[in-house]
Amino acid sequence: MTTASHQKIAIIVAGGSGQRMGTSLPKQFLELAGKPVLQHTIMAFYHAYEDMRVVLVLPDAHRGYAEKAMRLSEHFPQLTVIAGGETRFHSVKNGLATIAGPSVVFVHDGVRPLVSTALINRCYEAALQHGSAIPAIDLKDSIREVHADGNVAADRSRFKIIQTPQTFLSEVLLPAFDLPYDPLFTDEATVVERLGHKVHLVAGEERNLKITRPEDLVIAGALLD
Numbered sequence: 001m002t003t004a005s006h007q008k009i010a011i012i013v014a015g016g017s018g019q020r021m022g023t024s025l026p027k028q029f030l031e032l033a034g035k036p037v038l039q040h041t042i043m044a045f046y047h048a049y050e051d052m053r054v055v056l057v058l059p060d061a062h063r064g065y066a067e068k069a070m071r072l073s074e075h076f077p078q079l080t081v082i083a084g085g086e087t088r089f090h091s092v093k094n095g096l097a098t099i100a101g102p103s104v105v106f107v108h109d110g111v112r113p114l115v116s117t118a119l120i121n122r123c124y125e126a127a128l129q130h131g132s133a134i135p136a137i138d139l140k141d142s143i144r145e146v147h148a149d150g151n152v153a154a155d156r157s158r159f160k161i162i163q164t165p166q167t168f169l170s171e172v173l174l175p176a177f178d179l180p181y182d183p184l185f186t187d188e189a190t191v192v193e194r195l196g197h198k199v200h201l202v203a204g205e206e207r208n209l210k211i212t213r214p215e216d217l218v219i220a221g222a223l224l225d
């Protein structure tokens with residue numbers, strides 16, 4: 001497999017409505033250290049590689065708002081904006097439809113604004129070598145498996161917490177997204193695995209948190225201070 005000609009494409013998915021955050025404006029547009037969360041995320045990818053192409057997936061209902069409030073064409077003239085879908089899987093699929101030709105594809109949550117250049121570089125290098133790169137971190141709490149009739153302790157060293165950017169050669173990722181949707185598809189690794197591929201884990205980062213609930217925005221703000 002030749003990878004010299006592969007272009008770099010970041011699909012930043014921001015098509016969700018942020019139910020768990022509970023704000024009327026979806027969390028990706030909330031302010032974090034003076035800028036919308038999503039603006040930090042987009043900038044992280046442009047900073048990582050000069051030749052990065054970014055595809056931004058936005059909720060249809062907030063596309064006009066985002067383009068105006070974030071002055072997208074002024075700040076990011078090269079950005080491609082497309083509409084999101086019903087679930088994260090469908091939003092990713094819409095983003096992937098813009099890809100033509102061999103690429104290294106980074107799929108990243110718009111609400112992980114603290115992703116570092118080092119992590120993006122690590123994912124790129126590992127995806128070139130292994131076909132996929134999935135950032136993972138260790139659990140720091142004890143865990144239990146809950147059954148209908150009770151619960152039992154589980155060995156946490158057997159599990160990892162999974163982050164984004166989940167990074168793949170397009171030859172691996174694109175065919176997987178032709179599979180029919182399954183609610184178990186919570187990330188790209190799950191979809192690719194369903195097609196029979198093994199995915200390669202790389203070291204994620206504790207600070208690459210996903211802004212999900214109100215306290216996550218407070219923590220992200222403190223980490224940026």
Ligand SMILES: Nc1ccn([C@@H]2O[C@H](COP(=O)(O)OP(=O)(O)OP(=O)(O)O)[C@@H](O)[C@H]2O)c(=O)n1
Pocket residue numbers: 013014015016017018019020021026028057084085086087088089091092109110111112210211212
């Ligand atoms: N239909 C969807 C649903 C989610 N996402 C994106 O996937 C990322 C991770 O999802 P999550 O944190 O679950 O965001 P929401 O779906 O917006 O949040 P919630 O589940 O609380 O409603 C977010 O950047 C979100 O915008 C998306 O692009 N399209």
Ligand SMILES: C[C@](O)(CO)[C@H](O)COP(=O)(O)O
Pocket residue numbers: 088109162163164186187188210
């Ligand atoms: C892709 C992801 O961020 C990896 O941890 C996560 O699976 C997204 O899950 P959510 O259900 O959309 O919050």
